[in-house]
Amino acid sequence: MLSALSLAVGGTLMRLLDLVGLPGLDIRLRVKGAEERLSRPIAWCAPTEHMDPTPFLSVNALVLTSGMGLNVRDYRIWDAYAERLAAVPVAGLVFGTGPAHRELPEGLLTACEAHGLPLFELPPQVPFVLVMRQVEQTLAAERYDELRRGWDLADECTRLAAQGRSLTAVLDRVAESVEARVAVTDQSGFELVSAGEAPSSAPRSTLRLPSGEPHSFRLQVQGIESNVLLHPLLGPAAAVLAVQLSYTLGSRTPLHSREAARFMDALYDEQPTPEPILERFATEAGFNALEPWGALLVNATEGMDRFQLRVLAWQARIRLEERFRTVRFMEEPGVTTLLVQGPADDASLPEEAPTLFADTPGLSVVVAEAGSLDELPLSLRLARRHVGAPGVRIAPAADLPAIVEGLPGRGLVAMAQKLLAPLDTADPGGTLRQTLASYLRNAASSRAVCEELFIHRNTLAYRLRRIEDLMGISLDDGEIRTTCLLALRILQHQR
Known part of the structure; x- marks a missing residue:
């Protein structure tokens, strides 16, 4: 069964099972290996005669060997060899029979069965170079197809962005293309926006979105088992997403409705x-x-x-x-x-x-x-x-x-103006009103008022007596002080 990503790119990943069908090679499958191992993609061919080639191998390599360095009958050596390859893990092992081994060693067959390592037999008349040529030609065609589809997806994303579509809409198109769940995350792993669906247990891969420091964002893809096709397919689209993310977060375009x-x-x-x-x-x-x-x-x-x-x-x-x-x-x-x-x-x-x-x-x-x-x-x-x-x-x-802002009616404004009118009439410059406001704002603290207005205590006492005389009130009355403060705030709010 093909993975979601292989379906997304529209091609057929070269799998181990496909080796049997390659024309002119006559490869035989001798050990199927662990469940679904034959569906693993082949990343590259690795011809080697080392007893321990693992330092030179990477995940999903197809190992080709004639066993020249393994002309032994001790099963333990074969077992250790298969165990090392399975631990990488390689995609599988192609063993070429010929001068070194006229037939597959029993120890190797048993070891591959024990470690779930797929094993193929190549007949003596078929050189490894033919296998490598067939595999590399297939992989080259797939890589070209991946790149082409990756740039096609990037073109679609660019058109959507140019049409003014949101970052979410562009991400929806990416999720649809890879048939997986994709999300843009910040440096802490927090998801800013996501699209698509995938089981919570599905594997995750990430691509770093190009962005300037100190901001760092990633494209997280959940639901794709292999990273092999992720970069060619999503690399160009990731660049488009990065530009749109930067525009969305940095411009004056509103994020709200x-x-x-x-x-x-x-x-x-x-x-x-x-x-x-x-x-x-x-x-x-x-x-x-x-x-x-x-x-x-x-x-x-x-x-x-x-x-x-x-x-x-x-x-x-x-x-x-x-x-x-x-x-x-x-x-x-x-x-x-x-x-x-x-x-x-x-x-x-x-x-x-x-x-x-x-x-x-x-x-x-x-x-x-x-x-x-x-x-x-x-x-x-x-x-x-x-x-x-x-x-x-x-x-x-x-x-x-807040209370003043909530008070209704023009009549209340007129009442406030009437209450403070004697001050405005007697002192058009506003000194008396300013003194009253400071006195009320500072809770009748003479020291605070004098410091705020830069006046002497005697001057303040004179002004307060004049305010009381003009308005006909006593500032010793707490209710009177509250009323005056509200009147001042109401008129201030009306300006």
Whole structure:
């Protein structure tokens, strides 16, 4: 039975069993060897008369010998010889009868049976050079076919990439060609994207994708037993994948969907989007507008390039998709926002976040949660104010700017303007308003206010008495101070 790769390249790998059918050679199969050994491909011919040729051999070599150096009757020597060849492992052994051995030695037959090594007998009138010529001609034709098909696949991948198809679509075509599972992995072995299927127990091979330091990516192929055809077939396509990967991660082409970007733009818009429209945007992006939300805001640290941030965001998205039903993300300069919904039974975004970025402690990550779509825009803007310092942190449930942003109505703005109007009328330069804001922001600490405004304590006392007289209030009242602080923040938010 042919392997998946031989079918993928459309040719017939030269197998041991094919030796029997080669014209003009009259080769006889004397020992079948272990199960399916006759289906092993032949990599090259290795004529040798050494008693121990293994230092000169490689996997799937076809050993040709007349046994001149093995003209012995001791079975143990034959047994050791067959054991060494089987351990390489070679594809099989062709033994030429003639002057050294008029017939196959019984010891060799027994040893090959014991070690599962396929054994062929070549008649005296057929020189080894004919066998080598037949095998090499067949292998040369196969190698040419592999190279041609490899470049044809690369051409297809190039056309797909030129048409604007995604990296996943190109990888799908590669997986279809080799009838195996293929994946692009980073230097740690983490899968960024994959295509195709293969049993989990299937063997794996890897090709390094051409990429500049410090980034290193590989193409992992699972489901192909031999590495012989992997490089000729996938080498050219791997180069195309590397270029597209570099473009995808390094360019300004969005990795997110247009629907996700439109929804998140609306969430971050300072002018509130009408609720029905916001619900429609959420639905079109794949969310359920009635469910709770989770968010991760990832900020690039100093010295981190866009390429690296995209790799980290991509990894986070893939890992989150294993724990949440819906995951979408949107990039902005230096910041990536990931929204999630539908956690698995034991999934918690605050618990998952530290594990996602454990390898990048310098990254700034803020976790936010919202119980409803109404709350989500304020939660995101609140989280955004806490992005910056390295590490993973949970956004607070609320802060003063968030409360102010959530306050409705033009009437409230008018009330705030009315409350502070006496200061603006008496002091158009804004000194009194600035002093009041500093006093409230610094929790009525005279020392802190004086240091911030570069004024003397007597000057501060004078200004505070004047503010109280103009507004008709007492700043000793905590409720009055809170009201003034809210009024200042409301007017500041309206600018």
